[in-house]
Amino acid sequence: MTSHSLLHTSLPSRINRTVWCCNKNSSYTSSRVEMEKADSFVVDDQELLDKKISSIRNAGPAKLQVIADFDATLTRYWINGRRGQSSHGLLQQGNPEFDVKRHKLHEYYHPLEFSPTISIEEKTKLMEEWWEKSHGLLIEGGLIYSAIKESVSNATIAFREGVVELFEYLEERDVPVLIFSAGLADIIEEVLKQKLHRSFKNVRIVSNRMVFDNDGHLVSFKGKTIHVLNKNEHALDMAAPIHDQSGGIDGPTDDTASVEQRTNVLLLGDHIGDLGMSDGLNYENRIAVGFLNDNIEKSISGYQKSFDIVYLNDASMLGVVDLVSQLCSSGGD
Numbered sequence: 001m002t003s004h005s006l007l008h009t010s011l012p013s014r015i016n017r018t019v020w021c022c023n024k025n026s027s028y029t030s031s032r033v034e035m036e037k038a039d040s041f042v043v044d045d046q047e048l049l050d051k052k053i054s055s056i057r058n059a060g061p062a063k064l065q066v067i068a069d070f071d072a073t074l075t076r077y078w079i080n081g082r083r084g085q086s087s088h089g090l091l092q093q094g095n096p097e098f099d100v101k102r103h104k105l106h107e108y109y110h111p112l113e114f115s116p117t118i119s120i121e122e123k124t125k126l127m128e129e130w131w132e133k134s135h136g137l138l139i140e141g142g143l144i145y146s147a148i149k150e151s152v153s154n155a156t157i158a159f160r161e162g163v164v165e166l167f168e169y170l171e172e173r174d175v176p177v178l179i180f181s182a183g184l185a186d187i188i189e190e191v192l193k194q195k196l197h198r199s200f201k202n203v204r205i206v207s208n209r210m211v212f213d214n215d216g217h218l219v220s221f222k223g224k225t226i227h228v229l230n231k232n233e234h235a236l237d238m239a240a241p242i243h244d245q246s247g248g249i250d251g252p253t254d255d256t257a258s259v260e261q262r263t264n265v266l267l268l269g270d271h272i273g274d275l276g277m278s279d280g281l282n283y284e285n286r287i288a289v290g291f292l293n294d295n296i297e298k299s300i301s302g303y304q305k306s307f308d309i310v311y312l313n314d315a316s317m318l319g320v321v322d323l324v325s326q327l328c329s330s331g332g333d
C-alpha cells in the first residue's frame with residue numbers, strides 16, 4: 001500500500017459513491033473533476049479502522065457517543081464559491097464601530113494562531129487574550145439577543161449535506177451528540193434552529209454561552225472561556241441541553257455520568273486540535289473523522305496520521321451517516 005492509500009469498499013456501502021484513489025504520483029488537481037462527483041476520503045490504516053468498527057458495533061449503540069466540532073466540521077467550508085462564516089465571524093452586533101474593532105482583532109490574532117514560530121504556551125495566552133477581548137467588545141458594544149437572530153439569517157452558513165440524517169439516525173437510537181466549539185453557543189443554537197427548522201433531543205452544545213439581562217442585553221459570558229487551544233480542558237462540565245433557552249419540553253437525555261459511561265467515541269473535526277475534544281474521556285475505542293477542507297496537499301499527511309478517516313474537499317456528511325449505520329447495526333453484516 002502506498003502512503004496515500006485511499007479507498008474502500010467497506011465504508012460507504014448504502015450510498016453508492018465513487019471513491020477517489022490516489023498514489024504518490026497522481027496529483028490532486030488532475031483528479032478534481034472526479035472529486036467533484038464524489039466524497040473522497042483517505043484511510044491510513046484500514047485494518048485498525050475495521051477493528052475499531054467491529055468493537056464499537058459489538059458494544060452496541062448504548063456505549064456510543066458522538067463528539068463533533070461545529071465550524072467547518074458540521075458546517076460547509078465553501079458556500080456558492082464563498083467561504084462559509086464561523087459562528088463568531090457571522091455576528092454583526094448592530095454597532096458598526098464594534099464590528100470593525102472585532103474584525104481588527106481577527107486580523108491581528110488569526111495569523112498568530114497559525115504561526116509556526118510561537119510556542120504553544122504563548123499561543124494559548126494569545127488565544128485567551130483574543131477571545132476575552134472580543135467577548136468584551138460584544139458586551140461593551142451592547143449586543144442584544146435579536147442581533148443574533150438577524151445575523152444568522154443574513155449569514156453565509158450552511159450545514160453539510162447529511163447532517164440532519166446523521167442527527168436523526170442518532171436520535172432514534174438515543175446516541176448523544178456533543179457539539180464542542182470555541183465559537184458561541186447561542187449562535188450555534190440559532191443556526192440549528194434557522195437552518196434545520198427542528199431540534200434534536202440528543203444534541204447538546206458545549207461552547208461559550210452568553211448571559212442576557214431581562215431587556216435582552218448581553219451582560220456576561222458563563223464559565224471559563226473556550227478558545228481553540230483549550231477545548232480539551234472542558235470536557236463535559238459545560239454541557240447543556242439544547243432546549244435550555246428555548247423552553248422546550250425535553251430535558252437532557254443523558255446526564256454527565258451516563259455520557260461518561262459511553263466509552264466508544266466517534267469524533268468529528270476539521271483541525272488536528274479537535275482530537276483533544278475527547279481528552280477528558282476515558283474511552284475504549286475512538287474513531288476520529290477529519291474534514292480536510294483546504295490546503296490538502298500540505299496537510300494530508302498530518303491529517304492521515306491523526307484521523308482514522310479523512311474526508312477531502314469539503315465533503316458531505318453522508319459517509320459519516322454510513323459509518324454510523326455500520327457502528328449501530330447489530331452484528332452479522
Ligand SMILES: [Mg+2]
Nearest residue numbers: 069071072270
Ligand atoms: Mg472547526
